Structure formats: structure tokens, C-alpha cells
Amino acid sequence: MKAIRIGPLNFDPKGPPLLVAGPCVLEELDLAIRIALFMKEAAERTGFLYVFKASFDKANRTSLSSYRGPGFEEGLKMLARIKEVAGVPVLSDIHESWQAEAAAEVLDAIQIPAFLCRQTDLILAAARTKKAVNIKKGQFMAPWDMRYALEKAISVGNENLFLTERGVSFGYRNLVVDMRTFAIMARFGYPVIFDATHSVQLPGGGEGRSGGEREFVAPLARAAVAAGAHGVFMEVHENPERARCDGPNSLSLYQAARLLEDLARIYSLRDDFLSL
Structure with missing residues (x-):
């Protein structure tokens, strides 16, 4: 299993787990910085590597009237400032x-x-930057087929890659998580993390916006870590x-911090049973 670099971090699947966390979309800069600082401290306290995540533009919102973010140029300026002030690596999505x-x-x-994990040109463009690339498994994708998304990135010389499981469509406006996914995708040789909050999303289930069932974030995250996820x-x-x-x-910041404590305990024990 490959270790990868995310800015200054060495993310080795055999070492500390990875936490990618932040608001869905960039809102006010001060809010984003407070979130980054809080989650950085919570991650350090529980033994996680931390990367701040927020989108500068959510191009796939349910409704035309949904908030999309500050946009490309302003969003990158905000992310640069968050990175500087909070002292954390930053991740965002491109479309x-x-x-x-x-x-x-x-x-x-x-x-x-x-939604774009099959878009060849997008993956190639991201991979050519030589930055770490996180490819999220589509809600419509079988885990076995994510090997081909990885191969696209590898074809241009980038092996600084990881995958994210975020549930699979199960009827209208519902997702389920197949816990086999972590073992299946780990066979490709790259770290696999679990998107605990998008996996409880109800796409389009909120009258022109997505709904969600946050009460299931914690049990699914615990199960995913126990099943072999290398981060959340x-x-x-x-x-x-x-x-x-x-x-x-x-999740609220305090809910997230409490969950990290649970996940850290599971990480400390799981080597004893993953080898069974």
C-alpha cells in the first residue's frame, strides 16, 4: 500500500489515519479559519493527520437558486489565506x-x-499537476471499477493518489454503504478513506436541496474504520x-471532535481483528 504526500503530510496507510474536514462550501473567511483551527486541534489531540476541505464552487447543486460558493478566483484566495493562517494543507474540488x-x-x-469520477480529461488534468489527487467513487460506480480511474491518473506519472467511498445510490434519494468497498478498493494499492457525511445525504430530498440523516454519520464512520478505511x-x-x-x-464541530475520539480508539484496536 503506497504512502502519499499531501503538502507537508506523509499519509502512510500503516501510520496515523487521515481526517479531511471542513464546511461543504466556503462561506465567510473568518468562519472557515475558525473551523480549520478547531479541527486541526481536534485531529492533533486524537492522532489524525488533518487536511482542511471546502469547495469554492459547487457546480452540482440541486437547484439553480442553491448557494454555490464564492467562485474560482475568490475561493482560491480564501483557501490560500486559510492555509497560511491555520497552518494546514488544503483540499478542494475542481469541475x-x-x-x-x-x-x-x-x-x-x-x-x-x-459525479465526475469517469471524466478522463478532468482526472488527467488534475494528475498532471503532480499534486495529491483524491478521486471520489461515484454513487453509480462499483468499487471494482475505480481501478480504471486510478489508471488514468497513473498514466501521466502521478501515483500520489487516494480514493474516497461515499455510498452508492439505492432507489430514489437514498444511499447505502457497502463495507466491502474498503477491502476491494484497497487491493489497488492506494489509501481509501470514507466520506461519512455525504454517505448520509438524501440527494434532492429537501424540496430543491439535498436532505440528510446526520444521526447515522457516527455509526457508519465507526463501521468504516473497523472495516479498514484509512481515514475519514x-x-x-x-x-x-x-x-x-x-x-x-x-456535523457540528463538537460532534466531530467527539466522533474522532471514538474513531481513534477503533484505530488503536483494529489491527488485532483485521488480520483474522
Whole structure:
């Protein structure tokens, strides 16, 4: 299993687990910095490597009226400032190939959104930057088929890659998580993390916006870590009820911190039973 670099971090699947966390979309800069500082401290206290994540533009919102973020240029400026002030690596997603090169000047990791994980040109553009690339498994994808997304990135000389599981579509407006996914995708030789909050999303289930069932974030995250995930991805907010995107499936900062304590205990024990 490959160790990868995310900015200054050495993410080795045999070492400390990875936490990718932040608000779904960039809102106010001060809010984002407070979230980054809080989660950085919580991660350090529980033994996680931490990367701040927020989108500068959510191009796949349910409704035309949904908040998309500050946009490409302003969003990258905000992420650069968060990186500087909080002293953390930053990750965000791109939606078009032309964004990759400019985004790589700021980002430590570039994310391929789940809906776009089959978009060859997008993956190639992200991989050519030589930054870490997180490819999220689409809600419509079998885990076995993610090997081909990895092969696209590897074809241009980038092996600084990891995968994220975020559930699979199960009927209308619902997702389920197949816990076999972590073992299946780990066979490809790259780290696999679990998106605990998008996996409880109810796409389009909120009358023109996505709903969510945050009460299931913790049990699914615990199960995923026990099943072999090398880290977790969580959307967090100071006040999820007022978040401008994905509030119903986001955790409060204190909920996230408590969950990290649980996950750290599971990580400390799981080597004893994963070899069974």
C-alpha cells in the first residue's frame, strides 16, 4: 500500500489515519479559519493527520437558486489565506479541466467529485499537476471499477493518489454503504478513506436541496474504520442548521471532535481483528 504526500503530510496507510474536514462550501473567511483551527486541534489531540476541505464552487447543486460558493478566483484566495493562517494543507474540488493548473498553485490536494469520477480529461488534468489527487467513487460506480480511474491518473506519472467511498445510490434519494468497498478498493494499492457525511445525504430530498440523516454519520464512520478505511472525510460547521450547503448531513464541530475520539480508539484496536 503506497504512502502519499499531501503538502507537508506523509499519509502512510500503516501510520496515523487521515481526517479531511471542513464546511461543504466556503462561506465567510473568518468562519472557515475558525473551523480549520478547531479541527486541526481536534485531529492533533486524537492522532489524525488533518487536511482542511471546502469547495469554492459547487457546480452540482440541486437547484439553480442553491448557494454555490464564492467562485474560482475568490475561493482560491480564501483557501490560500486559510492555509497560511491555520497552518494546514488544503483540499478542494475542481469541475473543469482548465481549473487544475491554477488550483494547484494553492491546493495541496485536488479532488475529483463523485459525479465526475469517469471524466478522463478532468482526472488527467488534475494528475498532471503532480499534486495529491483524491478521486471520489461515484454513487453509480462499483468499487471494482475505480481501478480504471486510478489508471488514468497513473498514466501521466502521478501515483500520489487516494480514493474516497461515499455510498452508492439505492432507489430514489437514498444511499447505502457497502463495507466491502474498503477491502476491494484497497487491493489497488492506494489509501481509501470514507466520506461519512455525504454517505448520509438524501440527494434532492429537501424540496430543491439535498436532505440528510446526520444521526447515522457516527455509526457508519465507526463501521468504516473497523472495516479498514484509512481515514475519514466529514463536512463540519459551527452551526449545521445555518450552513449554506449540506447542513442536514453536516456535523457540528463538537460532534466531530467527539466522533474522532471514538474513531481513534477503533484505530488503536483494529489491527488485532483485521488480520483474522
